[in-house]
Amino acid sequence: MTHVVTENCAGCRFTDCVSVCPVNCFHGDGERLYIDPVLCIDCGACIPKCPVKAIVEDIDILGSPMIELNEEKSAILPVITAKQEPLPGAEARRDALLAEGAA
Amino acid sequence: MTGSIAIIGSGPAGFYAAEALLNSGEALCVDIFERLPVPFGLVRYGVAPDHQKLKRVTAVFETVAAHPDFSFIGNVTAGRDVSFEELGAAYDAVILATGAISDRKLGIPGESLPGSHSATEFVSWYNGHPEFRDHSFDLSHPCAAIIGNGNVALDVCRILAKTPEDLASSDICDHALKVLSDSCITDIVVAGRRGPLQASFSIRELREFAAIPGVEAVFDPAEIDEASASPDEMDAAARMLTILKGFSHPDEPRKAARRVHFRFLLSPSRIEGEGRAERVVLSRCKLEGEAFARRAVATEAETELSAGLVLRSVGYRGTPLPGVPFDDAKGVIPSREGRVIDRDGETVSGLYTAGWIRRGPSGIIGTNRECAAETAEAVLADLRADRLTRDPSLRSRLLSRLQTGAAQTVNLAGWHRIDQMEQTVGAAQGKPREKITSVAEMLAAAAVNMPEPALP
Numbered sequence: 001m002t003h004v005v006t007e008n009c010a011g012c013r014f015t016d017c018v019s020v021c022p023v024n025c026f027h028g029d030g031e032r033l034y035i036d037p038v039l040c041i042d043c044g045a046c047i048p049k050c051p052v053k054a055i056v057e058d059i060d061i062l063g064s065p066m067i068e069l070n071e072e073k074s075a076i077l078p079v080i081t082a083k084q085e086p087l088p089g090a091e092a093r094r095d096a097l098l099a100e101g102a103a
Numbered sequence: 104m105t106g107s108i109a110i111i112g113s114g115p116a117g118f119y120a121a122e123a124l125l126n127s128g129e130a131l132c133v134d135i136f137e138r139l140p141v142p143f144g145l146v147r148y149g150v151a152p153d154h155q156k157l158k159r160v161t162a163v164f165e166t167v168a169a170h171p172d173f174s175f176i177g178n179v180t181a182g183r184d185v186s187f188e189e190l191g192a193a194y195d196a197v198i199l200a201t202g203a204i205s206d207r208k209l210g211i212p213g214e215s216l217p218g219s220h221s222a223t224e225f226v227s228w229y230n231g232h233p234e235f236r237d238h239s240f241d242l243s244h245p246c247a248a249i250i251g252n253g254n255v256a257l258d259v260c261r262i263l264a265k266t267p268e269d270l271a272s273s274d275i276c277d278h279a280l281k282v283l284s285d286s287c288i289t290d291i292v293v294a295g296r297r298g299p300l301q302a303s304f305s306i307r308e309l310r311e312f313a314a315i316p317g318v319e320a321v322f323d324p325a326e327i328d329e330a331s332a333s334p335d336e337m338d339a340a341a342r343m344l345t346i347l348k349g350f351s352h353p354d355e356p357r358k359a360a361r362r363v364h365f366r367f368l369l370s371p372s373r374i375e376g377e378g379r380a381e382r383v384v385l386s387r388c389k390l391e392g393e394a395f396a397r398r399a400v401a402t403e404a405e406t407e408l409s410a411g412l413v414l415r416s417v418g419y420r421g422t423p424l425p426g427v428p429f430d431d432a433k434g435v436i437p438s439r440e441g442r443v444i445d446r447d448g449e450t451v452s453g454l455y456t457a458g459w460i461r462r463g464p465s466g467i468i469g470t471n472r473e474c475a476a477e478t479a480e481a482v483l484a485d486l487r488a489d490r491l492t493r494d495p496s497l498r499s500r501l502l503s504r505l506q507t508g509a510a511q512t513v514n515l516a517g518w519h520r521i522d523q524m525e526q527t528v529g530a531a532q533g534k535p536r537e538k539i540t541s542v543a544e545m546l547a548a549a550a551v552n553m554p555e556p557a558l559p
Contacts, residue, residue, distance in 0.1 A: 019476065020469035022115070022160045041156050044307055045469030057307070081126075082476075 001058055002037035003046065004070050008054035008103055009033050012090040017046035017055060019083045027077040031087075036074035037067075052094050052103040105130045106486045107498050109190050111181045111424075112200035113137040114144020116458020116471040118164040120198050123479030125170045129486070132172040134194075134502070138180040139233065140513040140545040141521055142168075144202055146468065147538075148230045151258040152275035153265065155535055160468055168515055177513035178546065179505055182425040191453050193497035196482045199436055199443070200475070203421035203459035209250065213374030214415075217241070218381075222251065222259045222416035229262055229279035231538035233545075236278060241379075242286035244411020248383045250371050251416030252295030257308045259414050260293050264318045264361050274535045290362050292408055294369040296388055296399035299327055299347055300340040302367070309346050312363060319359035320350040326367045333394040370401045374413055383408045419464035427454070435463050441478030442485075453491055455482055517549030524548045 005017075009032040017033065018026045025039035026046075035046075035055070046055050058067050097103035108124055110117045113135045121133045141147065143161055150157050168175060179185060190197045206221035208214060218241055227235035247263055249256050262270070267284040275283075295302055299322075302309075312320040327344060329337065337344075347365060351358065369385040376382060385408065386401035420434025428445050430437045436456045437444050443454040457478040458471045466474075485491050505512050513521075521539060529536035539545050 019473040022119075022469040022472055023163050041159050042307070043157060043160075043467055043469055044305060045467050 001042050002040045002067075002070075003035050003042060003044070003055055004037075004058050004061060004064075004066050005033050005035055006054050006056060006061070006064075006066050008052040008097060009050075011087060011093050012052050012054070013084070013087045014051050014090060014094075015080060015084045015086070016049040016051065018080050020045040020049055024079055024081050025074070026080045027074040028080045029073070029077050033080060034070040034073040034077065036079075037071050052097050054103075104486055106195040106482075106491070107132045107134070107193075107493070107495070108196045108198060108482060109194040110135045110198045110200055111190075112144060112202060112458070112460075113142035113175065113177075114200065114202050114458065114471075115146060115160070115164075115468045116202070116461075116475045117144070117198070117200035118142075118167050119472040119475035120200060120457050120479050121170075121173060122163075122167045122472075123476045124482065125167065125173060127479070127483055129483065130172075131486075132174070133170075134174045134176055134498075136179050136181050136185070136190075137175065137177045140178040140517070140542060140549055142175055142177065142518055145204070148227055148232045149204075150468075151226075151262065152230060152273035153261065153270060154258075155273065157468065158274075158535075173515075174502075175513070175515045175518060176502070176505065177518060177549075178510060178542070179512055184508075184510060185501065185505065187424065187426050187454075189497075189501060192493060193501045194453070195486060195491040195493050196453050196455055198441075198478060198482065199424065199427065199454070199456040199460055200458045201421065201424065201460045203419045203434060203464045205420055205422050205434075206415065207418040207420060209371055209415050209417060211371055211373050213376070213380065216374055216376055217379040218244075218376070218411050219374050219413040219415070222249070222255050222414045223419070225259050225262075225414055226255065229275050229283075231276035231279075231540040233540055233542045236276070236540040240282060240412065242282060242288055242412060244381075244409075245287055245289045246409045247288050247291045247412040247414070248408050248410035249291065249293045249414045249416060250383075251418075252293070252297065252301075252367075253303045253416060254305060254308050256293055256295075256414075256416040257304050257312075259416065260291055260363055261311065261315065263288055263291055263412075264312075264363050265315060266317045269316055272533060274529060274538065276538055276540060277532075278540070288412070289360065290364065292364045292366055292410070294366045294371070294383075294385060294408070296368070296370045297397060298332075298367045298390060298399075299344065299365075300332055300336050301390075301397055302343060306342050306346065309343065313346065313349060317360050319357065319362045320365065321353050321362050322347040322350040322365045323353050324348055328368075328390065331390065336394050339395075368399065369406065370399060371415075372401070372405065380411060380413050381409070383410050383413055419459070421460040421463075433463060436460050441474075441481040453493075511546050511550065513546065513549045520551055521545055521548045524551075
């Protein structure tokens with residue numbers, strides 16, 4: 001089992017999750033974050049921190065390509081250990097996601 | 104900028120404060136003082152032995168500890184072996200991260216009968232805390248009651264419910280596994296004051312009960328008061344309710360040797376029995392207040408549970424430290440952005456706090472990382488503003504006094520010797536580790552292979 005960052009992160013990248021991750025398992029590029037499934041200890045601290053509900057447990061999205069994508073991307077992207085500024089337009093995107101019930 | 108920081112307590116908050124300070128890019132040295140010879144606080148003594156994945160967080164703490172400017176000073180009790188006054192003079196900053204492990208009482212008649220314990224006591228016993236390893240628990244009665252609805256309640260329930268075979272691969276202490284192997288318990292009730300919609304345990308922890316070998320989880324959907332819940336409340340609790348509804352109905356024939364009953368809207372009013380706990384009398388509760396802020400209010404109606412073991416898990420509080428401000432009502436050290444404040448709201452220079460003793464016993468391991476990082480930021484800001492002063496020679500005097508004193512201190516290498524011994528002994532039994540449970544044995548293990556003191 002592990003936790004997985006889904007598409008909702010892309011374009012927002014709020015990174016609030018990073019500040020509560022006990023094991024530094026978030027990696028990212030300019031667009032979004034990914035979780036290293038080897039390091040993640042399944043504590044779930046990140047889930048309620050995400051303003052766009054981008055983080056889920058793998059058992060809730062079994063079969064989704066997101067699971068493999070997190071595994072692949074986290075292996076090659078740098079680790080993010082501290083909260084960063086969200087991407088420009090993140091708040092507007094969050095509000096849109098909330099309005100359509102996707103977050 | 105240079106500076107020295109003492110952190111009191113080596114649990115998650117202490118280690119995350121150290122991490123933030125050592126990664127700040129400033130030339131700081133960080134000394135963590137721990138009253139036990141071994142580090143990691145509640146990760147070692149709180150996290151359940153069958154949750155080994157969570158315990159892997161210690162790898163992060165070991166990375167912090169490997170920093171050349173980090174020191175672990177175990178078997179030193181701040182406030183006893185070294186005063187807070189002395190610490191304050193020797194360090195630029197002192198961060199109090201002592202946690203909150205004393206339990207709240209129910210405050211009901213019969214609470215002190217034999218057989219009635221705090222969940223903390225039980226957790227500390229099966230996790231091998233030196234101060235609790237000699238406690239005894241009588242598991243000869245077929246029924247146990249757990250009062251409380253948080254994750255600790257579920258932890259103790261799982262440990263009582265699991266078969267010895269299932270627990271054998273965890274790092275539960277041998278003394279506890281022996282007692283649990285002889286357990287006569289067949290039914291465990293977890294009773295919460297509020298309803299299933301307000302339960303404070305996490306979905307992940309509840310879900311585990313659906314798949315424990317030899318254990319049947321039981322829930323009566325009639326305890327969901329759909330009529331008075333708001334649609335938003337029902338939505339928010341949807342996943343929790345799906346799991347609960349997937350459990351057996353209490354009227355179904357028993358499917359497993361042990362049953363765990365999830366009960367709600369019950370508040371204990373007294374524990375009764377002849378010379379020991381034999382039953383708990385609970386008041387039925389009703390909910391009052393607004394959606395998402397419902398309170399449980401006891402009614403006249405009562406119900407009785409047979410129980411020879413009663414474990415309460417209804418909250419925790421910190422304990423005051425000598426000469427340090429304390430908010431007795433909340434059980435925390437009063438603070439602002441991590442800076443300790445006195446009764447008048449004034450900042451106490453050089454004194455900081457992080458973790459449960461700062462904000463109370465809520466949140467999980469990672470929550471303490473954010474909390475401790477904020478405290479570290481306050482320390483760094485005060486150091487940069489040159490608000491902190493101390494006499495650097497006092498730190499080396501203090502450390503050498505402790506190292507040459509009558510009481511043995513344990514450094515990082517000493518901890519690693521204890522760790523190695525525990526893992527070696529554990530591996531022989533197919534366990535991640537067999538914890539050493541007495542301070543004397545820890546100190547002996549820490550001292551193995553130490554160079555002989557030079558003859559005068």
